[in-house]
Each structure stands twice: as structure tokens, then as C-alpha cells.
Amino acid sequence: MALNPKKHEMPTQEPSVRSCNFNEVALGYTEEIAIAEANRCLNCKTKPCVAGCPVNIDIPDFITKIKEHNFEGAYESIAKSSSLPAVCGRVCPQENQCESKCTMGIKFEPVGIGRLERFVADWHNENTTNLPKKPDSNGKRVAVVGSGPSGLTCAGDLAKKGYEVTVFEALHTAGGVLVYGIPEFRLPKSIVAKEVETLKALGVKIETNVVIGKTLTVDELFDMGFEAVFIGSGAGLPNFMGIKGESLKGVYSANEFLTRSNLMKAYIDSPNTPIMKGGNVAVVGGGNVAMDAARTALRLGADKVYIVYRRSMEELPARKEEVEHAIEEGIDFKLLCNPVEILGYENSENPRDSKNGFVTGIKCIRMELGEPDERGRRRPVPVENSEFVLDVDTVIMSIGTSPNPLIKSTTDGLEVNSRGGIVVSEDGLTSRNAVYAGGDAVTGAATVISAMGAGKTAATAIDRYLSK
Numbered sequence: 204m205a206l207n208p209k210k211h212e213m214p215t216q217e218p219s220v221r222s223c224n225f226n227e228v229a230l231g232y233t234e235e236i237a238i239a240e241a242n243r244c245l246n247c248k249t250k251p252c253v254a255g256c257p258v259n260i261d262i263p264d265f266i267t268k269i270k271e272h273n274f275e276g277a278y279e280s281i282a283k284s285s286s287l288p289a290v291c292g293r294v295c296p297q298e299n300q301c302e303s304k305c306t307m308g309i310k311f312e313p314v315g316i317g318r319l320e321r322f323v324a325d326w327h328n329e330n331t332t333n334l335p336k337k338p339d340s341n342g343k344r345v346a347v348v349g350s351g352p353s354g355l356t357c358a359g360d361l362a363k364k365g366y367e368v369t370v371f372e373a374l375h376t377a378g379g380v381l382v383y384g385i386p387e388f389r390l391p392k393s394i395v396a397k398e399v400e401t402l403k404a405l406g407v408k409i410e411t412n413v414v415i416g417k418t419l420t421v422d423e424l425f426d427m428g429f430e431a432v433f434i435g436s437g438a439g440l441p442n443f444m445g446i447k448g449e450s451l452k453g454v455y456s457a458n459e460f461l462t463r464s465n466l467m468k469a470y471i472d473s474p475n476t477p478i479m480k481g482g483n484v485a486v487v488g489g490g491n492v493a494m495d496a497a498r499t500a501l502r503l504g505a506d507k508v509y510i511v512y513r514r515s516m517e518e519l520p521a522r523k524e525e526v527e528h529a530i531e532e533g534i535d536f537k538l539l540c541n542p543v544e545i546l547g548y549e550n551s552e553n554p555r556d557s558k559n560g561f562v563t564g565i566k567c568i569r570m571e572l573g574e575p576d577e578r579g580r581r582r583p584v585p586v587e588n589s590e591f592v593l594d595v596d597t598v599i600m601s602i603g604t605s606p607n608p609l610i611k612s613t614t615d616g617l618e619v620n621s622r623g624g625i626v627v628s629e630d631g632l633t634s635r636n637a638v639y640a641g642g643d644a645v646t647g648a649a650t651v652i653s654a655m656g657a658g659k660t661a662a663t664a665i666d667r668y669l670s671k
Contacts, residue, residue, distance in 0.1 A: 206307075210312045211315060213231070222501055222532040225388050226388060229321075240315050240318065244266045252304050255302070256300060258291075269319060278331075286356045287355060292320035295651060335404050336404070337404065338364070344429045345368050345430065345665060346369055348415045348436050349435040349436040350377040351381060352658065354658060357639075357665075369409075372409060377395075384462070415609075416609035416612065422615075434610060435641055435658060436610055437606070438648045439606075448545025448562070452560065452562065454597075456604075461492070463476060464499050483594060486509065487565075489510065490601065491520075491522055493510060493521065497510055512538055512539075513583040514580070546564040547560040566591070618633065624647055626645075627641070630664035631657060641661045
């Protein structure tokens with residue numbers, strides 16, 4: 204039977220329907236579609252796709268089990284390497300990682316590895332109630348700072364080896380950026396909660412509302428009897444452009460906007476949370492977070508949503524699938540444009556608002572692409588006398604985040620780089636003995652799967668250190 208040259212399409216909600224709700228956009232493969240897609244896999248002996256996976260999932264093995272209708276076996280294969288399979292199947296950029304190495308992709312479309320991973324994890328969650336058993340304790344304790352993807356991965360890998368792991372989360376819900384940074388329509392909160400429950404069954408303890416660096420310090424964690432610490436606190440410090448008007452009311456960082464929407468449940472019917480409703484919105488930036496913010500604003504009732512990005516569509520860093528979904532939903536892309544000022548007016552009726560007024564628009568300048576920069580991308584150059592104004596009521600800045608300086612400022616001897624990222628060796632060890640770090644706290648904002656890979660690497664190093 205001839206191989207299908209194209210991967211099977213992912214069923215989705217219709218754009219006109221989904222743009223008005225927060226239900227998951229992608230509906231997932233059926234068993235029939237999953238088996239058909241799995242049969243596209245060539246089962247290469249060299250397994251090039253595995254080399255493209257930051258957590259080294261045995262991809263041909265789990266796909267073979269799908270072909271055999273052994274869906275639980277496929278889940279068990281994935282779970283050997285990944286603590287968050289249902290998450291990874293939804294939000295990882297497989298097109299740049301495992302799928303980019305797929306042999307099928309040389310002549311045709313690569314196998315839909317991410318879609319198959321999601322199918323397997325969802326099948327397990329829907330058909331299996333058994334939780335893993337807690338391994339016998341080895342008596343050694345490890346503290347993990349942050350319950351995002353790097354922290355949960357590190358915690359899960361160590362728990363499987365018998366370590367007594369406690370995860371300290373600053374907010375009131377475990378999951379970190381998986382809960383507060385990714386919208387419900389891309390990653391439902393129930394999926395993250397299920398993954399967390401699986402880790403708890405392995406013996407991982409979760410302590411919420413604990414801000415390391417304030418509630419407790421890293422040194423105090425050692426005083427409490429922890430023998431190693433992993434810092435996976437993420438990159439929650441938003442970047443701004445430094446242009447006039449950024450202090451106006453109606454200007455958000457994407458981090459704040461998505462956190463309000465997610466943790467304060469602005470996505471439910473009749474929410475009781477202070478966040479925008481109606482009006483026009485400009486989202487500045489072109490990454491996945493910008494797409495999330497724009498599509499969230501649309502679902503919260505915005506009349507019109509613009510993406511303002513200084514390069515062209517070819518340079519847009521967001522996942523192709525997310526960009527396509529945004530376009531289908533009616534997001535207006537203002538490409539080769541860059542903000543130079545946020546416009547506003549004063550509200551003289553309220554003295555408390557006399558300093559910072561309200562947004563009325565965003566002034567932009569058109570750009571053209573010049574010579575490549577140090578990363579090979581053509582540098583955007585302003586076009587003279589090309590300014591124009593978008594009439595908007597809300598501006599969301601999505602131009603990246605940096606690691607929060609709190610842990611560095613309260614931990615002696617912890618080296619950081621010029622961007623505020625914690626400096627680590629190849630195995631995640633910091634400049635402090637027995638203190639490891641990984642994920643966005645080290646690299647700045649990056650992908651979920653790269654953070655998971657860092658957590659996995661650090662867990663291996665911690666086990667090696669504590670097993671001496």
C-alpha cells in the first residue's frame with residue numbers, strides 16, 4: 204500500500220465558533236486516524252527523530268505500538284522519558300525538533316509525531332484510572348523551585364529514582380507557565396492538573412504560595428534538610444520597548460495579560476476579574492506568546508485585534524499552526540511595522556488618573572528588511588515618513604521576558620549572565636555547590652520541551668551527585 208505523502212489533518216473547531224469560546228481548538232485524532240498516521244512511519248533503524256527530541260522519547264517504539272493498537276503500551280513507552288506527554292503533544296514545536304529529523308520529511312510531509320503523542324496521552328487519560336506506584340524511598344531529599352515544565356520534569360525523574368522531592372511554587376496553582384502562560388484553548392488546565400496528579404502519585408510533594416527568595420531562601424532550604432536544590436523558576440520578568448506611553452492605562456505585558464486571564468479565570472462565563480472587554484487591541488510581537496495574547500483578547504470580546512511585528516511573515520517566530528489559526532480567526536497582521544509611541548489622553552474626572560491616562564492608539568512606523576543581523580535574520584530598518592496610527596484601546600507588549608532577579612538577589616554566590624539568566628554547566632550545575640538550574644531561569648523565554656530537557660539533564664546530574 205502506497206504511503207500517504209501528507210500527514211493526516213488534525214480535526215479542529217470551526218474558526219467562527221472557536222473564536223467565541225475558550226474550548227480547545229484542536230480536537231485530537233480518532234483511533235482510526237491515529238493508526239493511519241502511525242502507518243506512515245518508516246520505523247527507521249537509526250531513529251533520527253529521537254535525536255531531535257530534547258527528552259529522547261523512543262518515537263519509533265511508541266508509534267509501532269500504535270500500529271499494533273497497543274495504545275497503553277505506547278503511553279508507557281513515552282512515559283519512560285517524558286513526565287508530561289499530554290502537554291508535549293499539544294504545545295511542543297515538533298516541526299522544529301523531532302519532525303524536522305523525520306525521514307519521511309525528506310520527500311513528503313513528516314509523520315505527525317506530536318499529534319500521535321497527544322492521541323496516546325489522551326487515550327491513556329480517558330481509559331486508564333491507575334496511577335503509578337510510589338517507588339521505595341532512598342531517604343534523600345531534593346527541593347525543586349518552580350512547578351513549570353523544567354521543575355516538574357526534574358521532580359518526576361528524581362521521584363522515579365526514590366528521592367523525596369518537594370516542589371515549591373510561588374502561585375496558588377501548580378503548573379507554572381503551563382497554567383498561567385498558555386491559554387485554555389491551547390492547553391486545558393485539566394490536562395496540566397492530571398499530569399501533576401501523576402507526579403504526586405510518584406511521591407512528589409507540591410507546596411504552593413511559597414516564593415523562594417522571600418518566603419524561604421535557597422540557603423534555608425538546605426537548613427531544612429534538602430541535600431540538593433533545582434531552580435526552575437522561569438522567566439517572569441516582562442520586557443518593554445521603552446517608548447513613550449508605556450505607562451498608560453490599557454498597556455499590559457503579555458505575561459500579565461495571560462496570567463490574569465488564566466489564573467483569575469477570565470476565560471469562564473461571566474468572569475469576575477479585572478481585564479479588558481471590547482475595543483481594539485494591538486499585540487506587539489510575533490512569537491507564540493503574542494499569538495496566545497491576541498487570540499485570548501479576541502475571545503474576551505475585543506472588536507478588532509492586530510499583531511504588530513517589525514519583520515515579514517517569513518521571519519515570524521511563532522509556530523506555523525498558531526499563525527494559521529490566528530489568521531483563520533480574523534487576527535489582522537500588521538507586518539513590517541514597529542511601534543514608536545503609545546498615544547493616550549488624561550482622565551481629568553479622577554485625580555488618581557491624572558498621571559497616567561488611557562490608551563487611544565499606537566503610532567507605528569513602517570519597516571523594510573536590510574542586511575542580516577548576527578543571527579542571520581535580515582535587520583528591520585525604518586522607512587522615513589511612513590508613520591501611521593492604529594486606533595486601539597489596549598496594547599499588549601509581547602517582546603520577551605527575562606528571569607526574575609529575586610533568587611539571585613537572595614542567594615550568595617549564584618552567578619548570572621548579563622541577561623539575568625543563571626549560569627550553569629552542561630549538566631545544570633550552578634556556581635553554588637548542590638544547586639542546579641534549568642529552563643527559562645537559565646536561557647530566558649524558550650520552549651516547554653527545551654525546559655523539560657534541562658530538567659531531565661539536571662535530574663541525572665543530581666542523582667549522580669547524591670549517589671556518590
